[in-house]
Amino acid sequence: MLTSPRRWTRVGGYSLMAVAGIAAMAWPTPSVRAATAPTAGALVYVWAGMLAVGGLSSAIGAALDRWLGEYAGLWPLVVTFWVYALAAGSTGRATSIAGACALSSIAMLLLARWRDVALIRREAARLAERDRR
Amino acid sequence: MDRWLPTLIGLLLGTGGAAFLTTSIRGWSTIRSGAHAREREAIDDLGRHRDDLDRRLRLAERDRDYWRQVTARYSGQLVRAGIEPSPADPVAPSERTS
Numbered sequence: 001m002l003t004s005p006r007r008w009t010r011v012g013g014y015s016l017m018a019v020a021g022i023a024a025m026a027w028p029t030p031s032v033r034a035a036t037a038p039t040a041g042a043l044v045y046v047w048a049g050m051l052a053v054g055g056l057s058s059a060i061g062a063a064l065d066r067w068l069g070e071y072a073g074l075w076p077l078v079v080t081f082w083v084y085a086l087a088a089g090s091t092g093r094a095t096s097i098a099g100a101c102a103l104s105s106i107a108m109l110l111l112a113r114w115r116d117v118a119l120i121r122r123e124a125a126r127l128a129e130r131d132r133r
Numbered sequence: 134m135d136r137w138l139p140t141l142i143g144l145l146l147g148t149g150g151a152a153f154l155t156t157s158i159r160g161w162s163t164i165r166s167g168a169h170a171r172e173r174e175a176i177d178d179l180g181r182h183r184d185d186l187d188r189r190l191r192l193a194e195r196d197r198d199y200w201r202q203v204t205a206r207y208s209g210q211l212v213r214a215g216i217e218p219s220p221a222d223p224v225a226p227s228e229r230t231s
Contacts (some may be wrong), residue, residue: 037140046146053153068164072157079149083142090138093170117172121160124168124175127182132167 019056024048035087050076081107
């Protein structure tokens with residue numbers, strides 16, 4: 001099933017994100033919980049759920065070489081990392097700048113990967129359309 | 134900060150959830166329309182399509198060069214027979230200004 005080391009790396013990375021989401025549901029992340037405190041902290045579970053769903057969808061897609069998994073699963077991951085960066089940065093402390101920048105950079109790299117997958121979807125759709133004609 | 138931060142986080146998460154649903158539906162309908170579901174196959178197909186286009190371009194260029202020589206010969210024959218080819222200085226469509 002897994003023939004290329006690049007796919008192995010992606011499956012590993014996305015699986016770890018899914019595990020992080022499940023762990024964050026069991027033991028909510030303090031920074032996100034504090035940032036969502038006015039909503040009684042309920043949003044922290046939505047955030048963790050999206051991390052788990054996005055990670056699982058992308059990991060399964062990468063493992064089976066199906067672009068749909070990453071095409072659908074990367075957006076929840078991008079958003080959760082931006083939320084995490086926002087929560088880390090909202091403390092206003094200078095020490096949180098490094099963490100906020102690192103988390104934002106992960107979100108941007110994931111967004112760049114989504115754009116690649118979206119290009120593959122668009123071109124596959126174009127070729128299918130041409131073959132139908 | 135206490136007010137806008139949870140609102141912003143809620144908006145972001147809502148956008149992410151909506152994007153997940155939209156991309157799932159769009160991706161699924163693309164596959165249903167006959168597009169390759171496997172990434173490797175989709176990329177290989179694009180490569181084959183590009184090779185096919187390259188082959189067609191080479192063929193078209195070879196034909197173009199052939200017909201250019203033929204028309205040059207015909208033009209020479211007309212001039213030698215005392216007939217002025219019309220138009221005397223033809224301009225290719227791609228070189229015409231609109």
